[in-house]
Amino acid sequence: NAGVTQTPKFQVLKTGQSMTLQCAQDMNHNSMYWYRQDPGMGLRLIYYSASEGTTDKGEVPNGYNVSRLNKREFSLRLESAAPSQTSVYFCASSGRTAVNQPQHFGDGTRLSIL
């Protein structure tokens, strides 16, 4: 069972470059999420998508854009990367937009911006 798959696993960028982080889930989940995790900060929500065709901002959306391409895929784009965006990025999904649904995480993308 693949679950939530993220690509790439590692990436190094130069300041100002752009890139897209890909996420796909095969659990037929409605909701998908992008988080970043920094030392001492815990997980912070960047954007989420409650269902196909909808996206909403989380705690730290500045500098990012997202696309919910279809039910399976939710991508995160950095248009002009900055060193402050160096982080570990996790994608997650959950069964439906309900408060009692836990989330399943991908294994992360480690992004360094020089």
Next chain:
Amino acid sequence: RKEVEQDPGPFNVPEGATVAFNCTYSNSASQSFFWYRQDCRKEPKLLMSVYSSGNEDGRFTAQLNRASQYISLLIRDSKLSDSATYLCVVSFDRGSTLGRLYFGRGTQLTVWP
């Protein structure tokens, strides 16, 4: 104030010890509660949900105190493999943010032989 607060630790305990973590949450309307486990440089994984009546899964016991707005996790007979960071997570309905989870910063546990 953060939605979820945890003692970051670290907690260092010998094998076989019992260890307890507490977590407090700020929103009294919180409706769902979880403990996640995160190994070093890995993704968070659901350890257990927390129910109002308290629940147990093997060596792990979770308790919820709604009146005091805190959640606890008790680990009995600690194993080396329990070494990880434990994340307290709550969810509440805030209109359009239905289904969103709020994570504590985590409590680090190291079990030594």
